[in-house]
Amino acid sequence: MANDVWVYIEHKDGVITPMSFELLGIGKQLADGFGSSVCAFVIGDKVDDLAKEAGAFGATKVYAVEGEVFKGFRGEAYAKAAAFLLEKYKPEIALFRATSMGTDVAAAAAAQLGFGLCTDTIGLAVDGGKVKMTRAAFGGNYSVSVVNEKAAPQIATVRPKAFAMGEKDASKSAEVVKESFALADADLATKVVEFIKSATAVNLVEADIIVSGGRGLGSDAGFAMLQELADLLGGAVGASRAAVDSEWIPYEHQVGQTGKTVKPKIYIACGISGAIQHLAGMRTSDCIVAINKDPDAPIFKAASFGIVGDYKEIVPKMIEKFKSKLSR
Amino acid sequence: MKIAVCLKQVPDTEAEIKWDIPKGTLSRDGMDSITNPFDEFALEEALLTKENYDGEIVAISMGPEGAADVLRNALALTVDEVALCTDDAFAGSDTYSTAYVLAAAIKKAGDVDVVFTGKQSTDGNSGVVAAELAAVLGFAPLTYVSKVRSIDAAGKKIVVERAIEGGTEVIEAKLPAVVSVIKGINEPRLPNLMGIRKASKIEIPKWSAGDLGVDAGKVGAAGASTKVVEIAVPPPRGAGEILKGEIEEIANTITDKLIDLKVIK
Numbered sequence: 215m216a217n218d219v220w221v222y223i224e225h226k227d228g229v230i231t232p233m234s235f236e237l238l239g240i241g242k243q244l245a246d247g248f249g250s251s252v253c254a255f256v257i258g259d260k261v262d263d264l265a266k267e268a269g270a271f272g273a274t275k276v277y278a279v280e281g282e283v284f285k286g287f288r289g290e291a292y293a294k295a296a297a298f299l300l301e302k303y304k305p306e307i308a309l310f311r312a313t314s315m316g317t318d319v320a321a322a323a324a325a326q327l328g329f330g331l332c333t334d335t336i337g338l339a340v341d342g343g344k345v346k347m348t349r350a351a352f353g354g355n356y357s358v359s360v361v362n363e364k365a366a367p368q369i370a371t372v373r374p375k376a377f378a379m380g381e382k383d384a385s386k387s388a389e390v391v392k393e394s395f396a397l398a399d400a401d402l403a404t405k406v407v408e409f410i411k412s413a414t415a416v417n418l419v420e421a422d423i424i425v426s427g428g429r430g431l432g433s434d435a436g437f438a439m440l441q442e443l444a445d446l447l448g449g450a451v452g453a454s455r456a457a458v459d460s461e462w463i464p465y466e467h468q469v470g471q472t473g474k475t476v477k478p479k480i481y482i483a484c485g486i487s488g489a490i491q492h493l494a495g496m497r498t499s500d501c502i503v504a505i506n507k508d509p510d511a512p513i514f515k516a517a518s519f520g521i522v523g524d525y526k527e528i529v530p531k532m533i534e535k536f537k538s539k540l541s542r
Numbered sequence: 543m544k545i546a547v548c549l550k551q552v553p554d555t556e557a558e559i560k561w562d563i564p565k566g567t568l569s570r571d572g573m574d575s576i577t578n579p580f581d582e583f584a585l586e587e588a589l590l591t592k593e594n595y596d597g598e599i600v601a602i603s604m605g606p607e608g609a610a611d612v613l614r615n616a617l618a619l620t621v622d623e624v625a626l627c628t629d630d631a632f633a634g635s636d637t638y639s640t641a642y643v644l645a646a647a648i649k650k651a652g653d654v655d656v657v658f659t660g661k662q663s664t665d666g667n668s669g670v671v672a673a674e675l676a677a678v679l680g681f682a683p684l685t686y687v688s689k690v691r692s693i694d695a696a697g698k699k700i701v702v703e704r705a706i707e708g709g710t711e712v713i714e715a716k717l718p719a720v721v722s723v724i725k726g727i728n729e730p731r732l733p734n735l736m737g738i739r740k741a742s743k744i745e746i747p748k749w750s751a752g753d754l755g756v757d758a759g760k761v762g763a764a765g766a767s768t769k770v771v772e773i774a775v776p777p778p779r780g781a782g783e784i785l786k787g788e789i790e791e792i793a794n795t796i797t798d799k800l801i802d803l804k805v806i807k
């Protein structure tokens with residue numbers, strides 16, 4: 215239906231990535247603004263369980279494309295199916311997660327159809343009969359609001375954690391509309407040969423707690439200490455570019471303008487000065503703790519709590535206190 | 543093999559950014575500009591590909607006339623050809639119209655086998671032009687590439703590694719392909735003085751909307767679907783609290799405060 219708000223259900227190994235439910239939450243709010251419905255769309259080799267779960271999280275209708283060719287994940291194939299559904303039903307807006315998977319599908323579908331695209335959205339609201347999308351630009355130093363000037367649909371990718379999860383109600387279910395979309399392997403230019411799981415699966419973007427280190431750590435041994443704190447709290451380890459450039463930790467841990475943009479509930483920055491390019495990647499974290507020897511370090515201006523001192527003294531003490539207070 | 547590389551000129555992060563608020567665009571005059579940091583990796587990968595597999599490189603940029611600087615820099619690193627897509631009609635393009643113009647330029651450049659781009663720009667930050675470009679051209683989309691394993695131009699095949707959430711995906715694709723690269727895929731080289739001197743004398747070819755044969759209704763502000771309606775500086779974070787005292791006391795306070803947030807499970 216026109217004006218409906220569509221949410222793309224991202225899944226991996228048969229399980230919906232939890233953040234897809236955030237999209238159903240904000241999708242519902244937008245649909246209420248339009249007096250329309252929030253619908254989900256899902257593409258995969260088997261979609262029934264996924265569709266059911268999307269219904270429990272508030273989707274009123276689930277549009278699905280199913281087929282053997284969608285086994286595993288292949289952005290190219292998923293994008294073609296997504297474009298087919300969006301073209302056919304023309305919702306007001308389609309929301310995807312701003313992950314590598316979500317972004318690839320959203321971008322290719324948008325380009326195939328010539329639709330407007332706003333990426334890494336952190337704010338969504340109905341304004342004057344249109345969706346106003348707010349995103350960070352210029353490395354987070356500015357926030358920019360955009361609207362679609364052309365006919366709907368609009369496509370937006372949404373930053374993980376930008377919105378609260380929708381509520382689950384197992385008694386709710388959605389009507390499932392299965393569409394057939396024929397796609398053969400021969401129609402595709404890409405083939406996944408293998409997937410090598412990362413030994414240290416870092417999922418900074420989805421972590422609620424990040425313990426990050428910079429040049430001030432002095433060596434890779436410092437990161438072992440931060441890892442211990444992160445493990446204790448169920449968090450992940452981040453880093454500044456200076457630490458990555460020193461080869462104390464791999465690039466996938468880098469936070470900032472040329473690394474990952476994160477928004478955890480707690481960000482603990484150790485030995486990081488707070489350069490504008492680092493702040494760009496973490497300044498919207500809920501609570502920032504800065505530990506730095508230099509009382510004038512710019513990081514303190516962004517910190518909720520500042521501790522002036524040597525991380526080598528403070529972090530072990532924090533580990534000790536957490537262990538006893540959390541009885542771990 | 544014909545290799546294309548897309549280079550965007552962006553304002554230097556250290557520079558003060560000026561906005562043209564009514565137009566919702568960056569006002570690029572008088573700002574220090576650099577090559578988008580990610581595009582330096584794309585350029586280096588193009589150079590390595592040329593060295594390893596033979597071929598020629600065309601570097602393409604869309605932007606105002608000043609963007610010729612990024613192409614001059616590429617010339618100093620011995621790319622074979624450059625083209626600056628510049629036309630008043632391109633101003634205010636969105637990501638789709640950018641991809642559409644770059645696609646037209648790549649077609650004009652000849653039978654391109656592989657296009658390298660950066661993962662993302664540091665100004666617009668969208669990170670989608672590569673995927674859109676692949677869709678417009680009908681090329682294989684290969685994004686977030688951390689390693690090019692092999693290219694077989696005769697067999698029209700490429701194998702790459704992509705760094706995505708949770709690990710590395712190995713993909714085999716048919717050529718032609720668009721490859722967007724992440725930081726760390728290589729170590730970008732610097733131009734030498736002789737290269738710079740030589741490049742400074744080369745005239746940069748300019749391609750207008752007419753030269754590219756693009757539909758004027760699909761480019762620039764006229765073609766853009768998304769329009770910027772508001773630009774704001776995010777509110778500064780409230781001044782925080784500096785915890786004072788002995789280490790023992792500070793550690794006690796901070797752990798209490800963090801536990802009180804009820805985030806630690």
Ligand SMILES: Cc1cc2nc3c(=O)[nH]c(=O)nc-3n(C[C@H](O)[C@H](O)[C@H](O)COP(=O)(O)OP(=O)(O)OC[C@H]3O[C@@H](n4cnc5c(N)ncnc54)[C@H](O)[C@@H]3O)c2cc1C
Nearest residue numbers: 428429430454455456470471472473485486487492507525
């Ligand atoms: C185009 C561009 C993109 C960039 N992208 C990024 C990016 O994505 N991410 C990023 O982080 N940076 C990025 N940078 C780099 C950025 O400008 C800074 O150089 C970098 O963030 C500095 O890292 P740092 O804070 O770890 O190091 P420094 O600035 O050297 O700070 C180290 C800090 O540690 C403190 N310290 C020293 N010893 C101790 C100790 N024992 N205990 C406690 N504190 C101590 C010092 O007081 C100092 O404040 C980028 C730069 C450019 C030009």
Ligand SMILES: Cc1cc2nc3c(=O)[nH]c(=O)nc-3n(C[C@H](O)[C@H](O)[C@H](O)COP(=O)(O)OP(=O)(O)OC[C@H]3O[C@@H](n4cnc5c(N)ncnc54)[C@H](O)[C@@H]3O)c2cc1C
Nearest residue numbers: 351548549604636637659660662663666667668669670671
């Ligand atoms: C503040 C602001 C907000 C914006 N919001 C939106 C929006 O919501 N939606 C939208 O569609 N557009 C938006 N734009 C416009 C968009 O940024 C431009 O169209 C831009 O030309 C392409 O997007 P990007 O820089 O984000 O590229 P990315 O997708 O981040 O760039 C990826 C790669 O593509 C290549 N590339 C990109 N642009 C060029 C170029 N001009 N020349 C050569 N190679 C290039 C480079 O290799 C680059 O590394 C916005 C622009 C600004 C300044």
